[in-house]
Amino acid sequence: MPVFPRRDDKNPRQATRPAPAELLLPDESRRLDQAAAEAGVSLERLMAAAGRAVARAAMRRWRPRPVVVLAGPGNNGGDGWVAARLLEEAGWPVAVAAFGMPPENSVAAEAAGRWRGVRVPFSPEAVGRAGLVIDALFGAGLSRDLPAEAEAVLRAIRAPILAVDVPSGLDGATGQVRGFAPEAAVTVALERARPGHVLLPGRDLCGALEVVELGFPPGLIEALRVRCWRNGPALWRLPVPGAAMHKHSRGHVVVAAGATMPGAARLAAAGARRAGAGLVTVAATTQGAAFLLRGVAEAGDIIADPPAEALVGGKGKVWVLGPGMVPDDRARDLLAKVMEAGDRLVVDAGGLTLCAGAPERLRGASIITPHGGEFGRVFGPLGDLAQTDKPEAARQAASLTGAVVVLKGSDTVVAAPDGRVAINSNAPPTLATAGSGDVLSGICGAMLGQGLEPFEAAAAAVWLHGAAAPTGAGVVAEDVAAGIPRAFAQWTETYA
Ligand SMILES: NC(=O)C1=CN([C@@H]2O[C@H](COP(=O)(O)OP(=O)(O)OC[C@H]3O[C@@H](n4cnc5c(N)ncnc54)[C@H](OP(=O)(O)O)[C@@H]3O)[C@@H](O)[C@H]2O)[C@@H](O)CC1
Numbered sequence: 266m267p268v269f270p271r272r273d274d275k276n277p278r279q280a281t282r283p284a285p286a287e288l289l290l291p292d293e294s295r296r297l298d299q300a301a302a303e304a305g306v307s308l309e310r311l312m313a314a315a316g317r318a319v320a321r322a323a324m325r326r327w328r329p330r331p332v333v334v335l336a337g338p339g340n341n342g343g344d345g346w347v348a349a350r351l352l353e354e355a356g357w358p359v360a361v362a363a364f365g366m367p368p369e370n371s372v373a374a375e376a377a378g379r380w381r382g383v384r385v386p387f388s389p390e391a392v393g394r395a396g397l398v399i400d401a402l403f404g405a406g407l408s409r410d411l412p413a414e415a416e417a418v419l420r421a422i423r424a425p426i427l428a429v430d431v432p433s434g435l436d437g438a439t440g441q442v443r444g445f446a447p448e449a450a451v452t453v454a455l456e457r458a459r460p461g462h463v464l465l466p467g468r469d470l471c472g473a474l475e476v477v478e479l480g481f482p483p484g485l486i487e488a489l490r491v492r493c494w495r496n497g498p499a500l501w502r503l504p505v506p507g508a509a510m511h512k513h514s515r516g517h518v519v520v521a522a523g524a525t526m527p528g529a530a531r532l533a534a535a536g537a538r539r540a541g542a543g544l545v546t547v548a549a550t551t552q553g554a555a556f557l558l559r560g561v562a563e564a565g566d567i568i569a570d571p572p573a574e575a576l577v578g579g580k581g582k583v584w585v586l587g588p589g590m591v592p593d594d595r596a597r598d599l600l601a602k603v604m605e606a607g608d609r610l611v612v613d614a615g616g617l618t619l620c621a622g623a624p625e626r627l628r629g630a631s632i633i634t635p636h637g638g639e640f641g642r643v644f645g646p647l648g649d650l651a652q653t654d655k656p657e658a659a660r661q662a663a664s665l666t667g668a669v670v671v672l673k674g675s676d677t678v679v680a681a682p683d684g685r686v687a688i689n690s691n692a693p694p695t696l697a698t699a700g701s702g703d704v705l706s707g708i709c710g711a712m713l714g715q716g717l718e719p720f721e722a723a724a725a726a727v728w729l730h731g732a733a734a735p736t737g738a739g740v741v742a743e744d745v746a747a748g749i750p751r752a753f754a755q756w757t758e759t760y761a
């Protein structure tokens with residue numbers, strides 16, 4: 266059995282272990298407001314807290330300067346009216362440009378009613394001379410594209426932007442832009458971040474993200490039973506070798522590979538070994554492949570000549586099927602046999618090609634690791650959905666196949682068949698290099714082999730992969746594999 270670091274509440278270093286970073290969907294946010302109201306915490310109080318947090322963020326980051334607050338017709342605008350008043354009370358020159366007024370008797374209307382300062386027409390000229398613009402037009406739950414008039418004003422801004430909740434136009438659920446959204450210097454997220462703050466292109470538009478607590482009563486967030494998180498060490502624990510362990514207790518990863526791209530198999534094997542697999546076998550699926558695989562193997566890899574089928578079954582076995590694998594009949598048979606035997610299985614690259622347009626063939630896999638193109642080829646229409654709502658597409662694919670889906674990209678989404686989703690954000694751009702995905706599938710195999718359940722294995726692997734990648738020029742996939750021990754060390758030092 267793997268040994269996990271023991272949680273010791275008396276150990277002060279444990280204090281650095283973060284709480285799971287829930288990402289709230291607009292609907293959950295609405296339920297939260299309702300629950301708060303039922304618990305006696307009024308929207309007025311929450312809005313006051315939100316406006317105060319925005320004003321404080323401005324004062325912390327900038328010296329007093331002419332501020333224009335763009336206030337929309339809803340509660341996002343309400344936060345803006347509150348922030349305007351507090352900044353003015355602090356001596357800042359503030360003007361408000363309102364895009365429509367909140368409905369009469371609403372909490373936002375009350376906030377607007379307390380504004381006694383300068384008002385300017387909502388126009389591109391209004392923002393021309395601002396030293397800071399507070400964007401309080403629309404929040405994360407925007408229901409349709411940004412109106413053209415709002416777009417024209419946002420496009421005219423030359424000053425830094427402090428966005429309330431989200432840069433207006435950004436869809437908080439998906440990270441997509443509805444028509445247009447400006448690029449903020451700072452975004453103040455309320456109580457919890459949203460998926461759209463972490464998914465691309467949203468993440469790139471938010472600037473520095475500040476998540477501020479508004480004072481919701483304890484227990485309300487937990488009661489929402491949120492199913493989406495920012496990927497990080499709060500969601501899983503990495504296996505670390507204990508003194509009593511030997512190689513056979515750390516999983517046996519078999520990478521099935523063909524002759525055309527032996528380097529891919531080698532990288533998957535390196536990822537698996539560096540991530541702690543006790544034993545790695547690279548099994549050739551075609552005649553002659555073993556010869557080539559030997560040529561690229563590292564000293565610790567075991568090379569098996571065909572038939573790879575002979576390795577199917579057995580305790581602790583995990584297959585990585587795909588990197589460097591030729592998607593021929595033989596590979597198809599192997600996939601079916603592995604499934605039948607009930608071995609744990611990571612499917613990538615050539616393995617996914619075998620399932621193009623036939624996602625049902627993946628039923629029985631533990632983890633699949635498609636990039637956007639492979640995802641579209643396997644899941645057809647879900648590929649289009651992935652363009653606009655990556656978490657939802659991955660979630661549906663997971664439910665269809667019963668496998669954990671790792672939908673790769675700079676904002677890799679990990680989705681489980683039970684609806685859990687982790688959105689990753691630690692991947693440096695250097696990971697966009699040939700072979701980097703092969704290393705990831707190997708790490709996934711190693712995590713499964715060491716006893717993590719598939720969702721945790723996949724999320725931990727994706728994080729480790731990101732943490733292992735060096736930054737700067739000249740990085741190749743081999744460097745990512747070589748960086749895995751350093752990523753483990755970073756995790757152990759900070760979170761174990
Ligand atoms: N829970 C929290 O964390 C707290 C959240 N708080 C704040 O509440 C904000 C969410 O408030 P919200 O629901 O009122 O949404 P928001 O975006 O301000 O306005 C919606 C209005 O805009 C309108 N509208 C929409 N699209 C449009 C378009 N294209 N063109 C024109 N109009 C459009 C829409 O019209 P409708 O679609 O109904 O016709 C509706 O009238 C959130 O961002 C945060 O800042 C805090 O105050 C307290 C605690």
Ligand SMILES: [K+]
Nearest residue numbers: 400403431433
């Ligand atoms: K906004």
